Amino acid sequence: MRVVVDLAVCQGYAQCAFLAPDAFRLNGTEGLMYQPNPSDDLCRAVLRAVAACPVQAIATDAAVPAPADAAVPAARAGDAR
Amino acid sequence: MTTSDTVKSAVSADLMRQVADAENRHDPYPIYARLREKRVNLLADGSYALGRYADVVGLLHDPRVSSDPHHASNPGSRLLVDNGPFIQRDPPDHDRLRSIATRYFGPPVSPGVVSGQEPEILSFVSDLIDALPASGEADLVDHLAYPLPVSVICGLLGVPKSDEEQFRAWTEDIVRGLDAEQQQGADDLIRQRQQAQVAMFGYVTELVQRHRAQPDGSMLSRLANDHAGQQMTDGELGATSLLLLIAGHETTVNLTANGVLTLLRNPWALDRLRADPDWVIPLVEELLRFEPPVQYLPNRVALADIDVDGTTIPKGASIVLLVAAANRDPDRFAHPDRFDPDRGDIEHVGFGSGIHYCFGAPLARIEAQASLTAFAGRLASPRLAADPPPYRPSPVLRGPLHLRVTYDKRG
Amino acid sequence: MPGRPAAQRIVVVGASLAGLWGAATLRKEGFDGVLTIIGDENDPPYDRPPLTKQVLTGWVAPDHTVLPHLEPLGDTRWLLGTPAAQLDRRAGEVVLADGTRVPYDLVLIATGVRNRPWPASDQAALSGVCGVRTREDAARLIDHLDAGVSRVVVIGAGFTGSEVASACRHRGIDVTVVEQAQAPLTGALGGVIGDVAANLHDANGVDLRCGVTVQALEGSGGTFRAAALSDGTTVDADVAVVALGGVRNTEWLADSGLASGPLGVAADAGCRAVAVNGLVTDDVFVAGDVARFAHPLFDYQFLTLEHWENAAVGAQVAARNMICAPEDRRPHACVPTFWSTQFGVNIKSVGVPSLADQIVVTQGSTEAGSFAAAYGDRDGRIVGAVTFDHGRWIDHYRGLIEQAAALPGPYDADLPDKREPARFPPHPAASYHGPTVVVTGHSPTAMDAVRQPAGRSAP
Numbered sequence A: 001m002r003v004v005v006d007l008a009v010c011q012g013y014a015q016c017a018f019l020a021p022d023a024f025r026l027n028g029t030e031g032l033m034y035q036p037n038p039s040d041d042l043c044r045a046v047l048r049a050v051a052a053c054p055v056q057a058i059a060t061d062a063a064v065p066a067p068a069d070a071a072v073p074a075a076r077a078g079d080a081r
Numbered sequence B: 001m002t003t004s005d006t007v008k009s010a011v012s013a014d015l016m017r018q019v020a021d022a023e024n025r026h027d028p029y030p031i032y033a034r035l036r037e038k039r040v041n042l043l044a045d046g047s048y049a050l051g052r053y054a055d056v057v058g059l060l061h062d063p064r065v066s067s068d069p070h071h072a073s074n075p076g077s078r079l080l081v082d083n084g085p086f087i088q089r090d091p092p093d094h095d096r097l098r099s100i101a102t103r104y105f106g107p108p109v110s111p112g113v114v115s116g117q118e119p120e121i122l123s124f125v126s127d128l129i130d131a132l133p134a135s136g137e138a139d140l141v142d143h144l145a146y147p148l149p150v151s152v153i154c155g156l157l158g159v160p161k162s163d164e165e166q167f168r169a170w171t172e173d174i175v176r177g178l179d180a181e182q183q184q185g186a187d188d189l190i191r192q193r194q195q196a197q198v199a200m201f202g203y204v205t206e207l208v209q210r211h212r213a214q215p216d217g218s219m220l221s222r223l224a225n226d227h228a229g230q231q232m233t234d235g236e237l238g239a240t241s242l243l244l245l246i247a248g249h250e251t252t253v254n255l256t257a258n259g260v261l262t263l264l265r266n267p268w269a270l271d272r273l274r275a276d277p278d279w280v281i282p283l284v285e286e287l288l289r290f291e292p293p294v295q296y297l298p299n300r301v302a303l304a305d306i307d308v309d310g311t312t313i314p315k316g317a318s319i320v321l322l323v324a325a326a327n328r329d330p331d332r333f334a335h336p337d338r339f340d341p342d343r344g345d346i347e348h349v350g351f352g353s354g355i356h357y358c359f360g361a362p363l364a365r366i367e368a369q370a371s372l373t374a375f376a377g378r379l380a381s382p383r384l385a386a387d388p389p390p391y392r393p394s395p396v397l398r399g400p401l402h403l404r405v406t407y408d409k410r411g
Numbered sequence C: 001m002p003g004r005p006a007a008q009r010i011v012v013v014g015a016s017l018a019g020l021w022g023a024a025t026l027r028k029e030g031f032d033g034v035l036t037i038i039g040d041e042n043d044p045p046y047d048r049p050p051l052t053k054q055v056l057t058g059w060v061a062p063d064h065t066v067l068p069h070l071e072p073l074g075d076t077r078w079l080l081g082t083p084a085a086q087l088d089r090r091a092g093e094v095v096l097a098d099g100t101r102v103p104y105d106l107v108l109i110a111t112g113v114r115n116r117p118w119p120a121s122d123q124a125a126l127s128g129v130c131g132v133r134t135r136e137d138a139a140r141l142i143d144h145l146d147a148g149v150s151r152v153v154v155i156g157a158g159f160t161g162s163e164v165a166s167a168c169r170h171r172g173i174d175v176t177v178v179e180q181a182q183a184p185l186t187g188a189l190g191g192v193i194g195d196v197a198a199n200l201h202d203a204n205g206v207d208l209r210c211g212v213t214v215q216a217l218e219g220s221g222g223t224f225r226a227a228a229l230s231d232g233t234t235v236d237a238d239v240a241v242v243a244l245g246g247v248r249n250t251e252w253l254a255d256s257g258l259a260s261g262p263l264g265v266a267a268d269a270g271c272r273a274v275a276v277n278g279l280v281t282d283d284v285f286v287a288g289d290v291a292r293f294a295h296p297l298f299d300y301q302f303l304t305l306e307h308w309e310n311a312a313v314g315a316q317v318a319a320r321n322m323i324c325a326p327e328d329r330r331p332h333a334c335v336p337t338f339w340s341t342q343f344g345v346n347i348k349s350v351g352v353p354s355l356a357d358q359i360v361v362t363q364g365s366t367e368a369g370s371f372a373a374a375y376g377d378r379d380g381r382i383v384g385a386v387t388f389d390h391g392r393w394i395d396h397y398r399g400l401i402e403q404a405a406a407l408p409g410p411y412d413a414d415l416p417d418k419r420e421p422a423r424f425p426p427h428p429a430a431s432y433h434g435p436t437v438v439v440t441g442h443s444p445t446a447m448d449a450v451r452q453p454a455g456r457s458a459p
């Protein structure tokens, strides 16, 4: 899989480095280093990191969950209450 | 101030009272929507509440906004302690203490600690489900959401299993008293909180001594015996341990409980999670947006006059940042009142933002993901016995007190 | 201009960050015509910033830097390995070096920059003389480092040179850095911050030589052996890394009739290329390091930014503007943002620090190496900011710049309220590396000065 972090947006919260330490590392207290092409066995951990990034700085081309329209039937898609 | 401004701030103050009112605990979001109409709401006690996403994020990153209650011109009933925990400190002390605490919790020094907890968390959750009746009814707050967080943080920190119960009791007293000013019988709550705090602090101090005598691999032990680099004083170590034990307890319970509740209200989501356990990843993020366990941050103080949209928040004024309102700001999120884990853009502020961004967030995520996957996967046809369920008293740390659920069969 | 037929054929020239992001945006925004991407490198688009960081330290292999396709590109034609040699605007064709002509309705120029070579070509040809721009460059440098070296000499202490020095120290390799200016990073961040950067080099065991130039690279048997410095000293080393900044890849546009040259390809704020006569074109767009665009936030001065973010965002704006209705076009007006990681410190900057003449430390402490500082122009407005390990605060400064706010004083009570000269070198040439942000003039006259002398009039 391929990953890119927008380091202009990244604020070094390290959520990625907590959840996928084999793909994301901190250099010092907030400088992020990462594997741009991590092996496929890291996929789940990386997707966890992508979701957890507080500023949504991580992008990947790995299969993303099906689009909302397919999953949320329109009739039930109102306010959850 | 003009007459019309006065009228408007009376409205704002009343709205904030409604948020605090237990009657509205099950659904404060329409009130947050009204608070969002004005960018700055002046409240009865002279503090300022903001609920728009851009303003909340902006102030969380504004160096003129302090987390230290000592700067407040009217600190209210807040506990003014010297050498308080880092959640109440500003840079440079905050940064120093947080980075020392991180040394044995996360990267760069200890990158695998939290993710390494996952197997244990999974098996703990599995045991909790095993302990439920084979069919019938169970309270999933008491029997699923509640036991995990304290156990995990005690284990990480190095609090003996035998003392967990005592910790739970102290933590309850402290958390209940945190936003006492918003509740009935505040004086009692505050007194209980202070007693629990003193007792817990004493215990932790003793524990540190024990870890010095008999070190093990736990976080507290390693911090207490760390002689490389910067160190905490014993007082700082105590305050930090207390913070870690308290901050992650009820918040995580509420995240899991809110998750169970939201899944039961949205059966399509429960089906989807059953079919695709990895879907729990965006689901938990959407929960943190949709039903954030910490609804607002009542503790900020202006260090200077701060102008927001023509209103001056004066130096020394308290600032209330309504993260739950920001998470549903239609200027930031499309269809914000819809629970939709597939929305893609879930840049919520459920864990705060800026330098005080939740320290325990990765742990909380793993815990909630494990609990919700197990709930969806192992209980057949679960149904809510009462909707809305009874809530805990706090408007800040908001979540169900009990969640009685009936189900056909435990898998 | 209503009624312009929808474009059927779009050609992107330059297959790196800006080219790929531009192509993905075209597809995302609904372009379903023929899309051709031309690139002179053989590799599919990959990311450069990791090359001097996680690649050079050895954690990531040079060929594990491929950029993701953030949008399915559909059946896109990839013409890799052959450079574009000419833009024939009259015919509406890009002409490749092998003579292939690729017709276009719209074209996106994203040919970026290449390394400024060491001026003496025989010295540059010595084995052990390297640069870092492409992944082959990185692989070659790593091969040298892996083979065991006694010392590396880095020429130029801009961001790239400093990162190379940092990676060498990380690997335990002795390194000498030679910089013509009085301190590292001065071109981009000024002398006050340069002094902080110099401390970083010192603290990490770099042999830093400032105010000195390399006169010659000496070798024996075709292999680099030593660098002779202007102060008369010699540095014995096995590897020399030339980090003298970049040269914009605009030669292929020489007779295109576009206002292009060594400073880049001029464009309006909406990324449309400007012709030599000063008129904006409607079918040629520019993005990334090669673009020199009028920035609305900075008095419409023409800026060239060698920043990842500028390439990523600029390409998206350009691509969108290429295919949207003219009235929906928007400017590429975001506040420039740059980052670098070196010696374990995360450096971020926003705005255009080099436009400033004063600086004030607003948070933290420069002694501790962890701080934020704001840059102000002559009128006392904030035009930029920099943070060292204070990245979570940078958005605050970005907001101030967007609002053209006054330069703030210190936010930390114990900091002295001291504004001092930012100490930028008088001219980029005074430092070895160009500043990260080059202000290339803001008046029509200044633009005249860099116009292609022999350009034909616009078609």
Ligand SMILES: Cc1cc2nc3c(=O)[nH]c(=O)nc-3n(C[C@H](O)[C@H](O)[C@H](O)COP(=O)(O)OP(=O)(O)OC[C@H]3O[C@@H](n4cnc5c(N)ncnc54)[C@H](O)[C@@H]3O)c2cc1C
Residues within 6 Å of the ligand: C013, C014, C015, C016, C017, C018, C019, C038, C039, C040, C041, C047, C048, C049, C050, C051, C052, C082, C083, C084, C085, C110, C111, C112, C113, C114, C132, C133, C134, C160, C249, C252, C287, C288, C289, C290, C305, C306, C307, C308, C309, C311, C337, C338, C339, C340, C341
């Ligand atoms: C080692 C290194 C480290 C960096 N670190 C950072 C950093 O930390 N932070 C940051 O903000 N930025 C950094 N940058 C800058 C960043 O990588 C660039 O801003 C970015 O790559 C610009 O992308 P681009 O697509 O505009 O240009 P480029 O990446 O330069 O790509 C241009 C492409 O066009 C090709 N090309 C050129 N001429 C032709 C032609 N005639 N025909 C066909 N193809 C052609 C080139 O070969 C190249 O593949 C770094 C750059 C380097 C080299």
Ligand code: HEM
Residues within 6 Å of the ligand: B067, B086, B087, B088, B098, B153, B243, B244, B245, B247, B248, B249, B251, B252, B255, B292, B293, B294, B297, B299, B349, B350, B351, B352, B353, B355, B356, B357, B358, B359, B360, B361, B363, B364
């Ligand atoms: C779902 C669960 C949780 C939620 C919603 C949550 C929410 C938050 C929020 C909003 C803040 C910011 C406070 C502020 O800005 O003033 C915060 C801070 C903090 N949290 Fe959490 N938290 C959770 C779990 C945890 C856990 C499990 C731990 C401990 C391991 C923890 C420890 C902390 C600490 C120490 C801080 C202070 C950080 C600082 O001041 O730098 N939290 N949390």
Ligand code: SF4
Residues within 6 Å of the ligand: A005, A009, A010, A011, A012, A013, A014, A015, A016, A017, A024, A032, A052, A053, A054, A055, A056, A057, A058
């Ligand atoms: S989680 Fe996001 S912000 Fe934090 S370090 Fe990773 S990429 Fe950066």
